[in-house]
Structures are given as C-alpha cells and as structure tokens.
Amino acid sequence: MAKSSSQSLLDRFNNSANALGLVFMLPAAAILLVFLTYPLGLGLWLGLTDTKIGRPGVFIGLENYRSLFNDSVFWLSVFNTIGYTAVASVFKFVLGLILALLLNQNIALKSFMRAIILLPWIVPTTLSAIAFWWMYDSQFSIISWVLVKAGLIDHYIDFLGDRWNARISVVVANIWRGIPFVAISLLAGLQTISPSLYEAATIDGATPWQRFRFITYPLLTPIIAIVMTFSVLFTFTDFQLIYVITRGGPVNATHLMATLSFQRAIPGGQLAEGAAIAMAMVPFLIAAILISFFGLQRRAWQQGSKD
C-alpha cells in the first residue's frame, strides 16, 4: 500500500485542467480556425479586392460596395430577402404554433404524428424543392389541375413565370419546410409547462384563450425567441430552395442575397463581388441575433428566472 508521492509526468498532465483542455480543444479549434474563422476574414478581404475566378485581385477598398450601392439588382435582392424572411417567418411562427398546440392535445397516435410531421425538415431540402418545382410546373402542375377541376380557376397558374406568383411560390415552399422545426421545438417547450397551472387557471375561471394568453404564451416566450432567431437566420441565408425552384428568376424577381452572391461569384466569376454581397448579409444577421437575444433577456428578467 506504500505510495510514492512522485507521479509520472503524464499523470500530472492528465490531471491539469488547463493543459488537457488545450489538447482536447485542439482538433475542433484547428478545423474551425482554418475552415471557418480564416474564411470569414478571407471573405471580408475578398470583398475589398477585385478578385475574379482565375485571377488574383488587388485591394480596391470599398469599390465593390460602392458599385453594389448603385446596383438595382442588388437592392432588389436585399428587399426580396427581407420580404421573404419576414413573410415566411411570420407564417412559420403562426402555423408552427398552431400545429404545436394541436399536437400538445391528448390525441391518438401522437408520437407517430409527431414523427411524420418532421419529415419535410429531415429530407434534403434540395430534393423536396425539386418536388415543389414539379408541382409548380406550368403545364403539369397538380395544383392547377385540381383547382381547374374544382372550377376555381380556368387557366393553369403560371407559378414560376410571373414575378409575384414566383415570390409567393417560393415563400410557400419555405414555410412548408420550416413549419415542422418550429412546431416540434415549441411542442417540446409546451410539454414542460406543468398541467397544474392550467388546472389552477381553469378553477380560477380562465377561458381557453385566457389560458393561452396568460400561461402558455408567457412561459413559452424564451423558447419562441430562440426558435424564431434560428428560423430567421436560416431563412435569411436561404439558398437551396430558390436555387432549385427559380434560380432567382423570373428576371431576378426571386433573387435572395445568397443566390445573387452565388450567381455573381461562381457562374459569373466575380468572386469579389459575390463575397461583398455575402458580407452585406452580416449586419442583418447580427441585428437579428441581437434583437432576439435582448428580447430573451428582458423576458427572462421579467419572469425573475436566472438562466
């Protein structure tokens, strides 16, 4: 049982939190520094040069941003992005909340329902977007066919050929894809609310609406804030849906900043300009994060909770 108080170097190392922490952080830090932090900086730099594909650029200051400022297509993409995000987020929130409330009822096959409802979110967006593309086909759209058969319209809808139709179409596809995420996240939040609160409120004479307004909604606010931050973030930077369904058309009517950035940089070869457009998204993203973060803080403070 005699113990020598000398310990191997490895032991010391193993038990020193700082040294071991460093070693453990190494793989993740290396990958993220090289492939995330560095490219972020590189992107910022590229935006300040005139780099094209196959031609290293030189520093030109804010020239790219100046020309974007006078570029009506760029501004169109900015407004499209904001509109796309705003409209889709509102619908995703409202419909997602309704779906969550429905699923939180005592229903048959509940876990099965919950499982299949998540499908649109699990399946590769590109592939489900292709299905939408097919459903939006100008000649063979099943939606148009049904509406015509039902006598509601007499011409097939030109889903993707008309500016506003195209915009509505991609927003609908985005909402379709986003509802499950919002609904299931909010459902998880709903399930942490103690039923005794509802019972107490019912005894106090609260109507269903009042129960929602004064119990469910306030208790759900922190989760709503986070879920909607994520939703806004992903919608704002969306690329796949647009790229698959419209490629930004018709006549740039559905271009988002992400798709325009791709369009200019890769097929167009204007890497610098694409990078500048991508960087122009950053302030919006930061604003979205800050708004939801502070909204969340205020709520948490109002409820007197520490986390």
Added chain:
Amino acid sequence: MSKKPVVQSVEEKVYSEGGMDFLLTRQRKFVTVYLPLAVFTFILLFPFYWMTITTFKSNDDIYNYEKNSPFWVFNPTLHNIKKLLFETSYPDWLWNTFLVSVVATAISLFASVLAAYAIERLRFKGSRWIGLSIYGAYLVPPSILFIPLATMVYKLGLFDSRWALILTYPTFLIPFCTWLLMGYFKSIPFELEECALIDGATRVQILWKIVLPLAVPGLISAGIFAFTLSWNEFIYALTFISSSENKTVPVGVLTELVDGDVYHWGSLMAGALFGSLPVALLYSFFVEYYVAGMTGAVKE
C-alpha cells in the same frame, strides 16, 4: 438501443397532458383538433406522396391527367428507377454522399466530444468564452462562407474532390455537435467524475468509461444529426465539385438529370425519392433522438 437513456438530459420533465380532456365533447374535439391536424398532415406530406407516385408512373401517365386519375399509379413501372440507376451516375452520387457524410460525421464527432468535454467539464481558463464562440460559429451560415472556402479549396488542390467536402462540412457539424454534447455532459453529475478520480481513473479514462457511456443518447443524436446535415448539404457540394462522378445526390439530381430544357420528371422524382429515403429511414429508427437533438440544440 432499446435501453432507455440512462441520463435523461436534454429533455426536461415532460408532463402528460390532457387531464382536463373530459371537458371537450367528441364532436368539438374532431372539429378543433383532428380536422386541422389532418389538413396539416396532408399538406406536409403531399409533396412526398407526389414524389413517390411520379416515380412509379409511366411517361404516359405523368403527362396525361385525363386518362387516369393523377393521384394513383395504374400502370406501375420501374422504368424511371432503372434509367436512374443504369443510365446516370446516380449510384456514384449515392456512394459519394454516403462516404462524405460518414467521414465528416466521424471527424466531427471526435472533435466535438473532446471539445465539449473540455469546455463543459475541464473548465479550463477561458472555457466559457470558447463555449460562447462555438455557439457563435454555429450561427455562421454556409452561404457567407462558400466563396472564400472555394478559393481555399482551389488553392489547396482539393477542388472537385471528396476531401473538399469532408474538410468543410465539419465547419457546421462541429459547432452543432459540440453545443449539443455540452448539454448532455452538463447533465452528468460532477460527483461521478470525482468518484472516478478517487477510484484512480485518469481524465481520459473518465471520459471513455464514465462520461461517454452516459452520454450515449447524446452521441446518437449528434451522430445522426451530423449525418443528416451532411447528406442534405447543398451549397458547398454545388460549388466545390464539378465532375459528374464526384457529385453528391442533391447536386447530381439537380444538375445532371436536367437535360437542357427537357425535364425528365419521372427520373427527377425517382432521384429525389431515393436521395430522401436513406435519411428518412435513419430518421424512422431514431425519431426520439432527432427530436432530442433538435430541441437540445435550440436550447441555450
């Protein structure tokens, strides 16, 4: 897998609901609950139905709704699938997607387990700050990284190779997995590690023999999520890969199955269906872990 997770971490106490359900009449419940649910389910699932049914239709039926009802397959055919599998590089795409997803997931899990343990458990100097920056990294969208990454990939000579994807996917997988695993690790009582320390375990042994076995549900969540995210990735694969045989399914289907202006909807839908099936299958086995992963990652 059937064992209940030993440590219930991400999911908080879940209440069984509907105690006051008797207050609702049946008819009322049908109108206010089941009917809207049915509408939601129909809308959310219809595109998949349409995808599936188109896959098995002959060209005749795909483009003629008047002869047969479009909502059913009357003359099922494997023509579209056959064409997909034998006349295109689809099998290659499947293999590429699978390979890239598995390797990227493995790398990310390895790095994330170590990072999450270090941040959450070793509490080294600055670990809080690093934890927050990992969260920040999770919020950086690929659509602002793909251009600089493309130039890097090109310079590194990785353009048009699977390595371009294997090395870049971890940029979104590691932040996600680390954040998720931190939540799981947090729920493991400190005393267990302290007890193991007294029992003579080294830090590495503690991680391997105590923490990881207890975080198995978290590892599964992180693993299947990372796999799914890799499988579904689009913008990097679209940008970094050019030759047909190196493409992934989402990119291949979109760029290779469209023949000029002629859309072969049958094989397009078959491609979409078969690209969706692997993740849908994986999902069906691990629904609970997906939900836990999703809600866990959203939580702060």
Added chain:
Amino acid sequence: MASVSIEQAQKSFGRTQVIRGVSISIDDGEFCVLVGPSGCGKSTLLRMIAGLEEISGGQIRIGGDVVNDMPPKLRDIAMVFQNYALYPHMTVRDNMAFSLELAKRDRQFIEERVSKAADILGLNDLLQRYPRQLSGGQRQRVAMGRAIVRDPRVFLFDEPLSNLDANLRVQMRTEIKELHQRLKTTSIYVTHDQIEAMTMADKIVVMRDGVVEQIGAPLEIYDNPANQFVAGFIGSPSMNFLPGILRRQSGVAQVEFGEGVTLPVPRAATGEDGQKVIYGTRPEHIDLVDGSDGVPAEVVVVEPTGADTEVFSKIAGIEVTAVFQQRHEFKPGLVIRLRPDANRAFLFDAASGKRLLA
C-alpha cells in the same frame, strides 16, 4: 489505515476564503465527525483531504505523507458522496470492482474483494442490478461497498445519509458505526446533523464559517461547550439562551433578567459585576418546582412527543424550552415555576459568545 493531520489548512475560491486556518489531528482508526451548519466549509475541507480541491494554504498529511500536491488516486482514500455517485451504467458488481479494475488487479483478487464487501453489506443478491433498480438504502450500501472494496487508508463520507428518510437514516447510522467497529478504518464523516455527530463520533469537530469552534469527544462537547455557538449547535432541543446582566454583590453571584427575575450563577463561572452575559441552560436540565422555588414562567405551548413533554414558556419575556419526562397538560397562559439546574448551566459573554469559565 492511517492517521490524518490537517495543519492550518486554508482554501479560497477567488477572493472568498472558505476554510480559514483549520487544524485537526485524527488518530489512526478514529471516527471523526465534522459538523456545522450548512455552508460552513465541511464539504470543502473533506474534498481538500480527498484531493478534489486544491489546498490554498497549510498542510494535509495522511499517514505522515504530505498529500497537498498528490492527486486523489494516489492518496489511497475512498469517499462516499451525498448522492452516492454510483455509476448508472454499471451493475452493482461493476461499480464496486471499478477501482480495482483500474488498478489492474487480477480477476480472482477482485472477485474476492467484491464478494467479501457484498457479504458484509448484504448486497449478494443485488450484484447484477443497476443502480436505478435499487432503493435509497440499497444505493447507500453500494456506495459504502465501493469504498470498502478498496480497503483504503481513510474513508471519507460527505453527508451520506441526508438523502434517506428518517427511519432509514437511523438504521444506516447504526450500520455505519458497526462497520467502523469491525473494519477500524480511519473515517472522516461530514454532517450538518448534530445527532448523527453525537451518536457516531469518537471525535467531533464543530465548524463555523471556515474555522473550528471546538474539537472533542461527543459528551465532552455536550458537557463543556467552548462557546455559545457550540452550546447551541450540539444538543436537541437546543440550549436556551437568556440574555441578562451579571450581578456580584456581597459574595452572591446571580444573573438579572428584568421583571425582577434572577437566577443563580453556575459555580465555576467567571465574569464581572455589571457584565452583559448570556445564561445558557439545556431544556433537559430544567425542573418543574412548587411554591416559591425557581422562577415564574408563562406557558405558551405544550408538545407531548410520547416519551417526553416539551413545554415552551416565557421567563421574563424570554422564550424557554423545557423537557420533562412526566406528562403535563398545562393550558397556555398558565404560570408555572421552573428551576434550571445551576450546576449544569453555562454563562457566556454576551459580546463575544465565549464561555465565562475559570
């Protein structure tokens, strides 16, 4: 087995000093209980002995070796945690064998040790179960088994019984004590429950705010508390404290409480005339008397516990608890006469709380 000696141990978390110069020496084979109100630093001190907290100052020796910089695994100690810290994914057997397996002991040795510990604790039928399949008391036993298997030099216990219900707590208290009598391993036991301390300890260390208030055998501390804090902490129900003024006139010493009530001062007490003092008397040392003896007390509440009767009353407006073995049914408001035993009463300085003793 080994002695443990703690010399001027200190611990700070950032700026706050939690252990402020603690010295304790524990003999080989002794059962030492650290007791004190919650937050006083007992767990921190125990964890410093275990090697789970760095020692900011002073020295800790186990069996003569200074262990300040030694990692836990080399200290040859075993610890039972408040929440037992059983590994949830291992069976009872694996939980107990874990440390031996890490030490790469051979199979036979491990099996012997585990089955011996299981015999001692009556865990033989539970070896293949998982912790979640055990009751609270069984988990507690497994935690002990895990410690016994190691055959360590020192057992450390951090409030091991506080998660059990009252009956089980009493039973496990006895079991731990029996186990100690059998194994004679040096044990350091942390609790905030003074009854546990009194019943289990060979030596009690009373702590408050990171300092040791008194060290001694249980009855020694009960009979001779060093100060008002220890006097109030040890003993149940707690000692009554009556603030008053010491009067020494013409050879008679007494404490004045107002309303003309006075009580004679214990023989050995010191203190000057006019000094503000606290007069301490234990509930079990108060007698019920007749006639003009003792002092008047107005009954507030009577609580029969079955074995005893606790009477809460007011002497000169000060709440006083008395415990009688006889049954009494006093109506609230009734004035009775009580006489604290002057020889077993204590006098404390009101300002410092120090015992006034020659």
